[in-house]
Amino acid sequence: xxxxxxxxxxxxxxxxxxxxxxxxxxxxxxxxxxxxxxxxxxxxxxxxxxxxxxxxxxxxxxxxxxxxxxxxxxxxxxxxxxxxxxxxxxxxxxxxxxxxxxxxxxxxxxxx
Amino acid sequence: xxxxxxxxxxxxxxxxxxxxxxxxxxxxxxxxxxxxxxxxxxxxxxxxxxxxxxxxxxxxxxxxxxxxxxxxxxxxxxxxxxxxxxxxxxxxxxxxxxxxxxxxxxxxxxxxxxxxxxxxxxxxxxxxxxxxxxxxxxxxxxxxxxxxxxxxxxxxxxxxxxxxxxxxxxxxxxxxxxxxxxxxxxxxxxxxxxxxxxxxxxxxxxxxxxxxxxxxxxxxxxxxxxxxxxxxxxxxxxxxxxxxxxxxxxxxxxxxxxxxxxxxxxxxxxxxxxxxxxxxxxxxxxxxxxxxxxxxxxxxxxxxxxxxxxxxxxxxxxxxxxxxxxxxxxxxxxxxxxxxxxxxxxxxxxxxxxxxxxxxxxxxxxxxxxxxxxxxxxxxxxxxxxxxxxxxxxxxxxxxxxxxxxxxxxxxxxxxxxxxxxxxxxxxxxxxxxxxxxxxxxxxxxxxxxxxxxxxxxxxxxxxxxxxxxxxxxxxx
Numbered sequence: 001x002x003x004x005x006x007x008x009x010x011x012x013x014x015x016x017x018x019x020x021x022x023x024x025x026x027x028x029x030x031x032x033x034x035x036x037x038x039x040x041x042x043x044x045x046x047x048x049x050x051x052x053x054x055x056x057x058x059x060x061x062x063x064x065x066x067x068x069x070x071x072x073x074x075x076x077x078x079x080x081x082x083x084x085x086x087x088x089x090x091x092x093x094x095x096x097x098x099x100x101x102x103x104x105x106x107x108x109x110x111x112x
Numbered sequence: 113x114x115x116x117x118x119x120x121x122x123x124x125x126x127x128x129x130x131x132x133x134x135x136x137x138x139x140x141x142x143x144x145x146x147x148x149x150x151x152x153x154x155x156x157x158x159x160x161x162x163x164x165x166x167x168x169x170x171x172x173x174x175x176x177x178x179x180x181x182x183x184x185x186x187x188x189x190x191x192x193x194x195x196x197x198x199x200x201x202x203x204x205x206x207x208x209x210x211x212x213x214x215x216x217x218x219x220x221x222x223x224x225x226x227x228x229x230x231x232x233x234x235x236x237x238x239x240x241x242x243x244x245x246x247x248x249x250x251x252x253x254x255x256x257x258x259x260x261x262x263x264x265x266x267x268x269x270x271x272x273x274x275x276x277x278x279x280x281x282x283x284x285x286x287x288x289x290x291x292x293x294x295x296x297x298x299x300x301x302x303x304x305x306x307x308x309x310x311x312x313x314x315x316x317x318x319x320x321x322x323x324x325x326x327x328x329x330x331x332x333x334x335x336x337x338x339x340x341x342x343x344x345x346x347x348x349x350x351x352x353x354x355x356x357x358x359x360x361x362x363x364x365x366x367x368x369x370x371x372x373x374x375x376x377x378x379x380x381x382x383x384x385x386x387x388x389x390x391x392x393x394x395x396x397x398x399x400x401x402x403x404x405x406x407x408x409x410x411x412x413x414x415x416x417x418x419x420x421x422x423x424x425x426x427x428x429x430x431x432x433x434x435x436x437x438x439x440x441x442x443x444x445x446x447x448x449x450x451x452x453x454x455x456x457x458x459x460x461x462x463x464x465x466x467x468x469x470x471x472x473x474x475x476x477x478x479x480x481x482x483x484x485x486x487x488x489x490x491x492x493x494x495x496x497x498x499x500x501x502x503x504x505x506x507x508x509x510x511x512x513x514x515x516x517x518x519x520x521x522x523x524x525x526x527x528x529x530x531x532x533x534x535x536x537x538x539x540x541x542x543x544x545x546x547x548x549x550x551x552x553x554x555x556x557x558x559x560x561x562x563x564x565x566x567x568x569x570x571x572x573x574x575x576x577x578x579x580x581x582x583x584x585x586x587x588x589x
Contacts, residue, residue, distance in 0.1 A: 007476070011476045011479060014479060015430060015434075015459075015471050015472060016434070016452075016455045017459050017463075017471065017472070018456040018457065018460045019460065019468070020460075023465075026465075027468075027469065027472055030469055030530050031469075031473060031476065033531050034530065035473075037418070037531055038419040038486065039419075041416055041420065042489075044492075046489060046492035046493060049492040049493075049496060050495055051488055051491035051494075051495065052491050052492075052495040052498060052545075055308070055546070058495065058502075059498075059547065059572055069353070069572060069573040072308065072353035072354055073308060073351065073353060073354075076347065079347075087214055091214050092440075094212070094214065095210075095211055095440065097438055097439075097443070098444070106439055106454065107451050107454050108451070109451045
């Protein structure tokens with residue numbers, strides 16, 4: 001077993017989840033099953049292989065190929081004023097579970 | 113005239129030639145949804161007001177004799193992870209159950225600007241996480257070809273709606289196969305374009321480096337029409353490609369004779385159902401008869417794709433889904449003690465089991481002490497998988513493969529085994545990791561009459577090529 005009950009509690013805390021007792025024990029089982037499969041990656045020697053976070057790490061950023069698909073992911077210049085106007089307050093607040101007309105309302109942050 | 117059986121061109125022509133009105137067409141689809149969807153479950157929300165208004169606008173243009181836009185009056189459905197201004201959008205999740213977006217997804221706006229009529233929002237796995245559509249917080253989708261089976265996922269509603277004539281075409285999203293796999297299970301065409309070919313603006317993010325929007329349609333030509341409409345640079349998505357959009361439709365009928373089509377042995381190994389194998393091998397023979405040169409290629413790292421994919425995808429998901437905290441939109445838990453308690457209880461009650469599992473796996477893979485062993489390792493393997501394609505595409509123009517290892521499975525068959533469910537994506541995740549385009553087309557049925565799909569991969573931005581191969585197959589079939 002790689003992942004213990006304690007690990008699950010710690011990771012749930014990082015992820016802002018609480019999880020019930022049942023969910024925690026199921027999570028121990030499921031994460032171990034998935035990570036067991038993931039271990040097959042250790043068969044690969046990747047020490048000299050660069051990581052790829054985005055497609056553009058390997059493709060589409062070749063400046064010598066401007067105008068072709070080889071330079072398709074070129075970034076644009078900054079737009080000072082923004083690409084679009086901000087929403088008015090009432091639109092931005094329309095989906096809030098609780099608001100007071102100017103602000104989002106949340107439970108008390110500091111306990112007395 | 114069978115209004116709900118029409119393709120894009122035939123629907124537009126019927127409206128343009130006044131053999132029907134856009135309004136009558138939309139009403140016919142709503143009637144079909146009303147009678148058939150209760151047993152299928154493809155739609156979550158109907159956008160009747162918006163759809164009928166658009167249809168009336170098209171009819172006004174048609175009555176004046178004005179030139180009609182390319183999708184004039186064509187009824188479409190939208191996967192519920194694509195946001196629609198004023199039309200509730202849930203991502204199949206309880207946490208967004210009451211969310212009404214303040215703006216439109218670019219792909220949806222482009223379809224409407226081209227005259228399409230949005231019928232409603234389509235069911236999907238919660239936050240597009242799943243391969244069977246059983247992770248929807250609201251209801252499962254049943255495969256229209258066999259109601260006891262899943263439609264695939266996560267764009268299960270998008271595939272089922274097209275297969276059951278409840279939309280002419282639909283939009284889905286594909287992070288690890290979520291367009292192509294349900295398309296193959298339901299016997300329709302599903303296209304995942306190149307990363308960045310279609311703007312992701314307004315797509316509720318699952319894994320940003322892997323997410324794609326694309327069409328599900330009845331024909332290859334319809335997929336080309338849909339892609340032509342939604343593709344192209346969008347300043348609101350910095351990863352959308354700065355590249356002109358070819359006329360995919362005009363290029364469809366170019367000959368495929370002499371084209372080199374690769375077959376990778378790694379996609380035909382253990383685990384591939386025998387009926388699917390023989391059907392796909394027959395399809396490859398047909399391509400050879402059409403003059404394609406069939407070339408064996410190797411994609412040696414394929415067996416590492418699922419573990420690499422599930423680490424990268426869940427790591428990105430754990431970050432993307434951090435925004436759902438009960439403050440700015442969506443569900444908020446009641447009876448909370450403090451702010452942090454509110455976050456936790458909101459997320460505990462708002463997310464379903466699979467979403468929590470992926471958040472946990474992703475958070476674990478990113479956490480101190482495990483980052484190098486899991487997340488970074490997976491990113492390095494992503495490079496190896498991408499290099500496999502680069503090497504293969506030095507020899508061939510396209511690569512064909514099965515879309516799935518089996519035909520549609522039964523509802524409930526894999527819900528208790530997440531790893532077995534993940535392995536259903538074995539042939540599709542590689543295209544997302546590499547960012548290359550892939551299309552799934554129907555190539556036959558099993559003895560039990562379940563559809564079989566074949567996938568065609570192309571080089572980055574070579575959608576024209578794979579559409580051409582798919583179209584040539586379709587016309588010869």
